[in-house]
Amino acid sequence: MAVEGRTLSEIYQSSKRLLLKTRGGLERLERFEFSSSNGVDSPELSYAIKRDISQIQSLCVEMDRLWRSVASKPQRDLWKRKVEQVAEEADSLKESLDKHLLRHQKRMMEAKERAELLERANGDSAHVLRIFDDEAQAMQSARNSSRMLEESYSTGVAILSKYAEQRDRLKRAQRKALDILNTVGLSNSVLKLIERRHRTDKRIAYAGMVVTIIVVYAFWRWTH
Structure with missing residues (x-):
């Protein structure tokens, strides 16, 4: 069976290579995340992983149609299990990527909140210093x-x-x-x-x- 000139076996091999590439990409992304002091994300790598997962899922759709046309029932059941395994692994990789993106979004929000708190703290400090200065002047005037x-x-x-x-x-x-x-x-x-x-x-x-x-x-x- 073939789709656009490719057999089910060829599509399956392509999906396995993409799974391997995607797992390696996620590992690099996690190392980059936890080795960075401020947890900065790599948007190019995240986008590449997301694109590869989408491609794997598209290949699973193709393979799902092809294994149903296999004449031999034992072969058909074997291909069904293989395609399901690829789809499950693709879903797992997608879940890992989504968790990473959520962590990154949370860190960005926390960094923004810290910056806003620091800005307000600096503003309050200046206000407190002005109050102390006014009080010091008033006390000096009272002493005079x-x-x-x-x-x-x-x-x-x-x-x-x-x-x-x-x-x-x-x-x-x-x-x-x-x-x-x-x-x-x-x-x-x-x-x-x-x-x-x-x-x-x-x-x-x-x-x-x-x-x-x-x-x-x-x-x-x-x-x-």
């Missing part, structure tokens, strides 16, 4: 404001201390003056005049203290 407030407070305290010292010296001077006036026997009108001057000086000292406190408070509010 606190230092300015402490300096203003120290200045206010020093001013108030000066006023207190001046008030004490004024009181001591007034007491000495009163003692002297009492000693020389000055009139009550002179004593009252001195007392009024004393009260006036006291009001001036207190007014200065109040103004200083207001200035320090206003400066503190302005820095915050």
